[in-house]
Amino acid sequence: xxxxxATNQQAVIERVPGHSAMQLKDVAxxxxxxxxxxxxxxxxxxxxxxxxxxxxxxxxTTLLRALNRLHDLTPGAKVxxxxxxxxxxxYRGDVTVTxxxxxVGMVFQRPNPFPTMSIYDNVVSGLRxxxxxxxALLDEAAETSLRSAAxxxxxxxxxxxxxxxxxxxxxxRLCIARALAMDPEVLLMDEPTSALDPIATLxxxxxxxxxxxxxxxxxVTHNMQQAARISDDCAFLLMGEDRAGELIEFDTxxxxxNNPNDPRTLDYTLGRFG
Amino acid sequence: xxxxxxxxxxIHGQVVEEFGSSTTSxxxxxxxxxxxxxxxAAVSVGFVGSIFQKSLPTWLHHPATxxxxxxxxxxxxxxxxxxxxxxxxxxxxIALVIAVLIGLGTSxxxxxxxxxxxxxxxxxxxxxxxAVPSIVYGLWGFLVLAPxxxxxxxxxxxxxxxxxxxxxxxxxxxxxxxxxxxxxLGIMILPTFxxxxxxxxAVVPQDLxxxxxxxxxxxxxxxRKVVLPTSRIGLFGAAFLALARATGETVxxxxxxGGVAKVQFHLLDPGTSIASWIATEFGEAQGNEISALxxxxxxxxxxxxSLSLVSRWLVSRQRKVMAQV
Numbered sequence: 348x349x350x351x352x353a354t355n356q357q358a359v360i361e362r363v364p365g366h367s368a369m370q371l372k373d374v375a376x377x378x379x380x381x382x383x384x385x386x387x388x389x390x391x392x393x394x395x396x397x398x399x400x401x402x403x404x405x406x407x408t409t410l411l412r413a414l415n416r417l418h419d420l421t422p423g424a425k426v427x428x429x430x431x432x433x434x435x436x437x438y439r440g441d442v443t444v445t446x447x448x449x450x451v452g453m454v455f456q457r458p459n460p461f462p463t464m465s466i467y468d469n470v471v472s473g474l475r476x477x478x479x480x481x482x483a484l485l486d487e488a489a490e491t492s493l494r495s496a497a498x499x500x501x502x503x504x505x506x507x508x509x510x511x512x513x514x515x516x517x518x519x520r521l522c523i524a525r526a527l528a529m530d531p532e533v534l535l536m537d538e539p540t541s542a543l544d545p546i547a548t549l550x551x552x553x554x555x556x557x558x559x560x561x562x563x564x565x566x567v568t569h570n571m572q573q574a575a576r577i578s579d580d581c582a583f584l585l586m587g588e589d590r591a592g593e594l595i596e597f598d599t600x601x602x603x604x605n606n607p608n609d610p611r612t613l614d615y616t617l618g619r620f621g
Numbered sequence: 622x623x624x625x626x627x628x629x630x631x632i633h634g635q636v637v638e639e640f641g642s643s644t645t646s647x648x649x650x651x652x653x654x655x656x657x658x659x660x661x662a663a664v665s666v667g668f669v670g671s672i673f674q675k676s677l678p679t680w681l682h683h684p685a686t687x688x689x690x691x692x693x694x695x696x697x698x699x700x701x702x703x704x705x706x707x708x709x710x711x712x713x714x715i716a717l718v719i720a721v722l723i724g725l726g727t728s729x730x731x732x733x734x735x736x737x738x739x740x741x742x743x744x745x746x747x748x749x750x751x752a753v754p755s756i757v758y759g760l761w762g763f764l765v766l767a768p769x770x771x772x773x774x775x776x777x778x779x780x781x782x783x784x785x786x787x788x789x790x791x792x793x794x795x796x797x798x799x800x801x802x803x804x805x806l807g808i809m810i811l812p813t814f815x816x817x818x819x820x821x822x823a824v825v826p827q828d829l830x831x832x833x834x835x836x837x838x839x840x841x842x843x844x845r846k847v848v849l850p851t852s853r854i855g856l857f858g859a860a861f862l863a864l865a866r867a868t869g870e871t872v873x874x875x876x877x878x879g880g881v882a883k884v885q886f887h888l889l890d891p892g893t894s895i896a897s898w899i900a901t902e903f904g905e906a907q908g909n910e911i912s913a914l915x916x917x918x919x920x921x922x923x924x925x926x927s928l929s930l931v932s933r934w935l936v937s938r939q940r941k942v943m944a945q946v
Contacts, residue, residue: 417831422736449837459828462946463850473836476846511945522832529836 367431368393368533368563369414369451374428376409376418383409384592387428389582391533396555396564398578398600400571402620405584406592407567411535414565415451416444433532449477452526452562453535457542458518460510460525467506469521473529488528495561496524497554516547523554527562534558536566540573552577571616575604583612672922676915687916693882693898695905700913702895704884706920709894711885712803712874713867719807720863724814725856729844731815732822744819751812759873762805767877770804771796775889789887797879800888805877806867814863817936821855822848824943854942858935865928869921871896895921 367390375385384406391397399407409418416437418424430437437447460469468475470492471485479485489506493499498520502513510521519539526534536555540548555564555577568574574581581600587593596603596612607613614620679687683699690701727747731740771794778784779791788800825848833847834840849856879891880901893901895917903914 415835417834420831420834445837445839448835453832453835455828455832457828459826459832459946461829461833461847461851462942463853472833472846473838476833476836476838476842525832525836 366393367391368433369565370429370431370434372429372431374410374413374426374430376406376413377425377427378421379423382589382591384584386593387582387584388594389580389597391563391565392580393563394559394561395579396559396566396577397580397582398574399565399567399582399584400569400574401584401592401595401615402586403569404586404590404592406586407584408537409592410584411537411565411567414533414535415448415453417453419444445477449473449529450531451533451535452529452531454519454522454526454537454539456538458515458522460513460518460521462509462511464510465507466502466510466513466521469510470524470528473525477529492524492528493521495527495558496520497550498524514547516543516550519543519547519551520554523551523558527558531562533563533565536564538567538569541569548573571604571618575600583607583609583615585611585615669922672915672918676912676919678909678912679916683913687913688920691884693902695902696907696910698909698913700910701882702913702917702920704882705893705895705898705917707884707886708799708878708892708898709868709896709921709924711799711888711892712806712878712894713864715800715803715888716806716810716867717860717864719804720811720814720867721860723807724811724818724859724863727811727815728819728822729848731819733840733844733848747812747815747819751816755809755870756872758805758809759876762801762873762877766805767796767801770801778889787888789885789890791889794889795891797877797891798889799878799885799892802874802878802892802894803888805873806870809870809873810863810866813866814859817859817862818852818856821852821859821936821939825851826943826946829946851942851946852939854935855939858932858939861928861932861935865925865932868894868928869896869925870894871900875900 369391371387371389371391374387376383387410389397399411401407412418413426414430414437416426418426426438432447432450435442437451460466461472464472467489470489471479474485474488490499493502498517501517502508502521505512510518513521519542523534523539540551543551552573555566558564559579566574566578578600580598581603582597583595583603584592585595596607596609598607603612604616607616679700683690686699687702688706689703690699691703692699692701693704694700727743731743735743775788775791775794775798778788781787829847829851830843833843838846874894875897878893878897880893880897881891882893882898883890885892899914899917899921903911906914
C-alpha cells in the first residue's frame with residue numbers, strides 16, 4: 348500500500364459514523380426568512396481540528412453558532428437540516444440546550460472573561476452554573492483546565508486576581524480554560540486569534556494541536572495560513588449569487604489546499620479573491 | 622481615493638483655522654456668549670449665597686435644634702428639623718426599595734424578555750410616566766390610593782403580628798401616612814430608575830452573555846451572575862439619582878404624608894418631609910421661622926447635591942468599566 352493510499356484511507360476511516368463527533372446534514376440557517384448559510388453537509392471528525400474558511404459573508408460564524416444553538420437567542424432565526432452530536436439531533440425537542448452547551452463549548456473572537464470575576468472564578472464559572480459547589484472539585488478542575496490551556500504556571504500564584512489584569516493572549520487562554528473546565532466533547536472557536544498579536548496567536552495555535560487529543564475542535568478563521576497550519580479537515584464556504592453562504596467543498600485540509608475539486612476553492616486558497 | 626482624502630484634510634484644516642483665528646479677534650457675539658456665561662455663574666452664586674445668608678441666623682443661634690430638635694413651634698420656636706429629616710429619609714428610602722424592586726424587574730424584562738415591538742412600547746411608556754407633573758401623582762395618591770389603602774390595605778397591615786411597633790396605633794390613623802407618601806414617591810421615581818438602569822443593563826456586552834450561555838448557564842443565571850454584577854455600579858448610580866429625586870419631591874408628599882411635624886417611626890402614622898414642610902409652612906412664616914425654613918432648604922440642597930454627585934460619579938465609573946470590557 349502506497350503512502351498516499353494509506354492517508355486517503357485514514358481520512359475515510361476518520362469520517363465513518365461513530366468516528367464523528369458531529370455530523371451536519373443539509374444544514375441551513377436563516378434570519379426572518381433570509382437564508383444566511385445553506386447546504387452544509389459534512390462530518391466533524393473526532394479528535395481532529397476542523398476549520399471553516401471563506402470570505403466575509405460566507406456564513407462561517409453563522410454555521411458555527413448553529414452547532415451549540417446560540418441562534419436560539421435571536422428572534423427570527425431558524426436552523427433547518429440536521430446537526431447530530433454523537434448521533435443525536437441537537438435540535439430535537441428533548442435535548443436540553445444548557446446540557447448541550449456543556450458538551451459543545453465555545454471560545455469567542457474577542458477574549459471575554461467575566462470582568463467582575465477573578466481568574467479562578469472565571470475558570471469554574473461554568474461548573475458553578477451547573478450546580479457544582481464542592482471546593483475540592485472546583486479547585487481540581489481549575490488547575491487541570493488552566494494547565495491544559497498552558498496558563499497554570501503564570502497564574503498559579505494570583506488566582507484571586509481580577510481576570511482583566513491578564514494580557515489579551517492570556518485572557519483568551521483563560522477563556523479556553525473556562526470552556527475546557529466543562530470537559531466538553533467539542534470546542535467551537537470563532538476566530539479565536541483575530542484580536543491577538545502574532546506571538547499570542549502562535550501560543551493558541553500550539554495549544555490547539557495538543558488539545559485535540561482530548562477535545563474535537565471546530566474553528567472559524569479568516570487566516571488561511573492558520574487553517575493550513577492547524578486544521579486536519581477543512582470546509583470552504585462562499586457567498587452565493589443570492590448573498591447566502593453555502594458550502595463549496597469539504598475535505599482534508601491537505602486536499603483543500605493542494606488539490607481541491609472545485610476551482611473556486613483553489614482560487615480562494617491561492618489568494619485570488621476574498 | 623487618495624486625492625479625496627487629502628482635500629478632506631484641507632477642508633478640515635480650514636475649519637480649524639477659522640476657529641483659531643476667531644478666538645484671537647473677538648467679535649460681538651463672543652462677548653454676548655461670555656456675558657451669558659457670567660450671568661449664569663452670578664445667578665447660581667447669588668441663588669445659593671442668598672439662601673445661605675437667609676438661613677444664617679438659624680445656623681448661628683440654633684445649629685443643633687434645626688438638625689436634632691423635634692417639635693416645631695410656630696411662630697416663636699424652637700424650630701426642630703429632626704422630624705422632617707427623618708421623614709425625608711424614611712419616605713425616600715422606602716420609595717427607593719419599591720422603585721428598585723419593580724424597576725429592576727422592568728428593566729431586565731425590557732432588555733431581555735420582551736419582544737422588540739412591546740419593548741419600545743414599554744420604554745416609551747416609562748418615559749411618558751417620567752414626564753407626568755408631580756401634582757398629578759399627588760392628586761392620584763390623595764384621591765385614589767389613600768382611600769383605597771385606608772379601607773383595604775391598612776387594616777390588613779395592622780393585623781400583622783407586631784403591627785403596632787411597625788405601623789403605629791390604628792386609632793390615630795386617618796389615611797395620610799409616611800407609607801402612603803413613600804409608595805407614591807416610589808411610583809414617581811420608578812421611571813427615573815428604569816430609564817437609567819435599562820441603559821446600564823443594555824450595554825453589557827453581548828459576548829459576555831453568549832460566553833455564559835455557552836457554559837451551560839440558564840438565562841436566569843446569565844442575568845444574576847453576569848449581567849447584574851457587570852452593571853452593578855451603574856445600577857447603584859441609577860438608584861442614587863432616583864433617591865435624589867425622591868428627597869426633593871414636594872407637592873405629592875405635602876398632599877399625602879399628613880403634614881405632622883413629629884419624629885415618626887410608625888409607617889402608617891402621618892409625618893412630613895423637608896420639602897413638603899417648607900412648602901406648607903413658608904406662607905405664614907415670619908422672622909426666625911423663615912430662617913429655620915431656609916436652613917432646612919440648605920440641608921435639602923446639600924442632600925440633593927451629594928446624591929446627584931455620587932450618582933454621576935457611579936455612572937461615569939460604570940462607563941469606564943464598560944470601556945475596558
